[in-house]
Every structure is written in structure tokens, then in C-alpha cells.
Amino acid sequence: MSLKDLLDNSKDKSLSGQKWHMLRQSITKRLLSGGNSTIAELSTELQSSVPTVTKAVNELLTEGYVIDMGKITNSGGRRPSLYSINPTCAYFLGVEVGISSMSIGLQNIKNELVSVELGTSFILENTQKSLLKFCELINSFIEDSSVDKKLIVGVCINFSGRINSMEGFSYNYFFSENRPLNEIISEQLDLPVHLENDTRAMAFGEYCEGVVDDEQNIIFVNYSWGVAIGMITDGKLYYGKSGYSGEFGHSTIFNNDIMCQCGKLGCLETEISGWSLINQFKEAVKEGKQSKVTIDESSSTLQHTAIIAGAVNLEDTLCVDLVTQQSEKMGRYLSILLNIFNPDLLVIGGDFAQLGDYALLPIQSALKKYSLGLVNRDMKLKKSALGRRAGVIGACCVIKEKMLFPLINN
Ligand SMILES: [Zn+2]
Structure with a gap:
């Protein structure tokens, strides 16, 4: 049994x-x-x-x-x-997929991470071959762990972009009109599979095991290559009607005629995101600004982390200026969310959270300047505690909640 x-x-x-x-x-x-x-x-x-x-x-x-x-x-x-x-009577598997890597973790029923692999090389492509390779890597991870597969209750997989968790469809990656993706992966793994939006899983990870104390109304900002938010209201993840809530980064805010990755003009991400940081850095260098950091032109993605590291580790003036300016802008637009939602807690997560005070102080100062004093006064601002593990830990917590909560509370 x-x-x-x-x-x-x-x-x-x-x-x-x-x-x-x-x-x-x-x-x-x-x-x-x-x-x-x-x-x-x-x-x-x-x-x-x-x-x-x-x-x-x-x-x-x-x-x-x-x-x-x-x-x-x-x-x-x-x-x-x-x-x-018994902490070893059941396990939950969490997987996070990025464009060029994936991370997998296994938690026991007491939310202890017993096995984890962060940043395994994997190229995410919309092909059957890539999907099979993805499943193969998960199966190998399970085999290599010391845990009996029969004790794994379920798997949660985080994808970025539009995920319909209820129906099991992923619209940005591995989309198939005929069959929900969670069914296809479930068949390959021989385990129940739930799909989740990556930011929402990170938010839940922070809620269950991260920076959240007893706060119940939380906005988690995934400030990385792109920008999205995960919301928790009264201790529950907020999905919206079809699960597409949280696309803050694609709010049309700027009149800048810059094309966003979603195809629209002037989204928040066109000036506040990892990919826009790279463009801003290149522009500044072209104008003659000096920096100790060099951008690898052959790699189109993830170079924003080099600029973030330049600010944190090298105190490079150009890097510090750019991330500070972005964070100040981020604070300004987050103040809109504060006025609307009045959360207990705002958590800054994702790659930009590594900046610490370089990001938090300008965000805090802008929140104070632009949000209503009464709303701002009873809200806390914190940095993610789980860092790179937020997605994997969140995925384990999401699948545990999905599989056990209805049974425990029936
Ligand atoms: Zn957009």
C-alpha cells in the first residue's frame, strides 16, 4: 500500500x-x-x-x-x-526547465531535499527528440537517486510562459494540440505529472520553505531574463481563470517602440529585464562608456548574469549604474501592484536578487516614492531566500500540495 x-x-x-x-x-x-x-x-x-x-x-x-x-x-x-x-515514506519530484539547462530535485514528505542537480545541460527545443531527451534525463535522475521509484507520489515540471496547469498544456514549449503535455510526459516517466508556470512554483517554494514567515498575501517577482510575478492570496497560489496570471513583464508601459519578445511594443520587459539589460549595456559601450565586463556576442542568452556579477563582484560602475536604474524603474511599476493588491510581503527573486542591496534599495526607495503611504507602511520587502533552488523546491511543494492536500482535507 x-x-x-x-x-x-x-x-x-x-x-x-x-x-x-x-x-x-x-x-x-x-x-x-x-x-x-x-x-x-x-x-x-x-x-x-x-x-x-x-x-x-x-x-x-x-x-x-x-x-x-x-x-x-x-x-x-x-x-x-x-x-x-516517517520522512522517507513518500517523495515528490520537482523539475525546472530553462532554455539551455534543467534542474531536478527530490524532496521527502517532510520537505527535506534529499537529492538535487542544478543546471544540468539540456537544450530546450520544440521537437519530439528534445522532449524524449528531457524525459530520459528525469528517468536517469530517478535511477541514480537512492529512492525507490514506487515511493515517488508525483512530479511537477516548471516551464516558463503560458501553462494551463488545470488541463496540462504548455503553449510555449512542447505544445501538442492533440494531447496534454502532462499526459505525454507521465507516460514516459510512469508517474503522475503536473505542469506549472516557473514563477508560480518559485513563489510557492518561498512560501513553503523560503523567506516567507507567516505572511499569507504575497507577490513574488521573478526578475530574471524576463519578468513575471507569482501571487499567493490567503495562503493559496493564485492562478486566474486559465492559469495565465502573473504576466507582469508583458504589460504595455513604455512608448519606446522597442519590440518585446512577445511581439508587442513597449512591454515592461523592454526596459526592465535581463535581456533589456544586455541591450542597454551594449548601447552604453557603443557610446564609449568603459566597463570591466565583456559580453560574449556568440551567446544570445543569459549574459545578463555577467552584468549582474560585474556589479556585485567587480563593483563595475557601468554595471552598477545600469542595474540600479532598472531596479528604480522596477520599484516604480511594482508600486502599481502594491496599490492594487496591498500584499503583506513583496519578494524579489530571480537572477537580479543576487544583486542584494543594489536592487533592493532602489526598489524600496521607488516603492516609497510612488505607492500610497498607507499601503507601503504595512508591507515588507524581502529578497528570495532560496535563490537558484526556488524553482525546484517550489515544484516539489506544488506536487505535494496537489497530490496530498485534497486527501488530507477530505
Ligand atoms: Zn512582451
Whole structure:
């Protein structure tokens, strides 16, 4: 029996079988959502006798769903044992795909990352060959990990761009009209697959395991090659009707006649993004500005990180000037979101978060200048805590939530 079976309806249709399944299930749910417990606590909460609960817990111990954490130290008299869900009873796989690399991570049920590979070389192309290679890399990762595949509950894959998570379609990459992409990948991996927008997964990663404390209304900004936001409202990811929410970078803001990557003119990304930073840098150098950083002309992507590194590591004046100017502009346009959403917390993530105060201070100052004082006063601004791992950790958390939350709360 898998953890999912344990949390699902009983297959034993006899009354006694169903009753026993429900007790085992209630103990598991209680340990999953409420943390560690003693037999006495479980007995009181589940209104079942101590001997019955003991028998069920022993069974779950033998089957590997529960572990004995040892005796409680701070109670007088006979010290009871504390029980916990076994962290190795179920795993969740998270995958993030970029244009030239992919990252994979495996988390146990206690959200501990047990295996991770960041930045594995992979060229994302809209071909069947590229899709098969992608699945092959995931299968190899699973084989190389020490985890039994049967214990992996599901996989979440993050793509950039338009993702319809509900129907399993990716519109920017590996699009097929005939069949949802999650079904195709699921067949290759022999595991349930969920597709997620990369920024939304990063936002959820920060919410579950990153910089978020107890805030429930959060805007996460993925300030990288492109710009997008992930929103959490009342502790839940916000999708919008079809899952396309968060395309902040493609808001038409500037009258600059610069063509955006989406095909429209004057999007936010045309002046505030990694790719526009490269153009601004090249323009400045052409005008005669000096810099210690050189851009690799043969590589069309990801060179914005060289400029970011130039600011952080070399304190290169041109790099610092450009990223500061962009961040000040970013703060100005984020102030619109603050006025509309009044979040508890604004998180700056993505490649530009590596800039630290070079990005955060101009953003903060612009937010103060342009947003309403009352809205700004009760909002915190933080930098991503998970950095490059945000996407993979977020993907693991998303699939755990999708697979277990409906079962735990039914
Ligand atoms: Zn655009």
C-alpha cells in the first residue's frame, strides 16, 4: 500500500475493514498536518481507546509510515514515546526547465531535499527528440537517486510562459494540440505529472520553505531574463481563470517602440529585464562608456548574469549604474501592484536578487516614492531566500500540495 492509498478511500468494503482503515488514515493525517504526537494525544483527539491506537500505530510503524522519535523528556512519571510521520515514506519530484539547462530535485514528505542537480545541460527545443531527451534525463535522475521509484507520489515540471496547469498544456514549449503535455510526459516517466508556470512554483517554494514567515498575501517577482510575478492570496497560489496570471513583464508601459519578445511594443520587459539589460549595456559601450565586463556576442542568452556579477563582484560602475536604474524603474511599476493588491510581503527573486542591496534599495526607495503611504507602511520587502533552488523546491511543494492536500482535507 502506498501513502496515497492510505489517505484514499478503503479498498476493504467490510464495515470492520473500513473502520480500521479510517483509524490508520486519521493517525497518518494527524501526524502529517499536526506534527509529532504521543499515543495518549492521538487517542484523545481521535476518540479511540489507547490499546486500539497503539495497535494501529504499531502496524504503521511496521509498514514504514510512522517512526518512533523516542521518549518525551519533559514529562514526569512514565515517559511516553513520541511518534512522527516517517520522512522517507513518500517523495515528490520537482523539475525546472530553462532554455539551455534543467534542474531536478527530490524532496521527502517532510520537505527535506534529499537529492538535487542544478543546471544540468539540456537544450530546450520544440521537437519530439528534445522532449524524449528531457524525459530520459528525469528517468536517469530517478535511477541514480537512492529512492525507490514506487515511493515517488508525483512530479511537477516548471516551464516558463503560458501553462494551463488545470488541463496540462504548455503553449510555449512542447505544445501538442492533440494531447496534454502532462499526459505525454507521465507516460514516459510512469508517474503522475503536473505542469506549472516557473514563477508560480518559485513563489510557492518561498512560501513553503523560503523567506516567507507567516505572511499569507504575497507577490513574488521573478526578475530574471524576463519578468513575471507569482501571487499567493490567503495562503493559496493564485492562478486566474486559465492559469495565465502573473504576466507582469508583458504589460504595455513604455512608448519606446522597442519590440518585446512577445511581439508587442513597449512591454515592461523592454526596459526592465535581463535581456533589456544586455541591450542597454551594449548601447552604453557603443557610446564609449568603459566597463570591466565583456559580453560574449556568440551567446544570445543569459549574459545578463555577467552584468549582474560585474556589479556585485567587480563593483563595475557601468554595471552598477545600469542595474540600479532598472531596479528604480522596477520599484516604480511594482508600486502599481502594491496599490492594487496591498500584499503583506513583496519578494524579489530571480537572477537580479543576487544583486542584494543594489536592487533592493532602489526598489524600496521607488516603492516609497510612488505607492500610497498607507499601503507601503504595512508591507515588507524581502529578497528570495532560496535563490537558484526556488524553482525546484517550489515544484516539489506544488506536487505535494496537489497530490496530498485534497486527501488530507477530505
Ligand atoms: Zn512582451
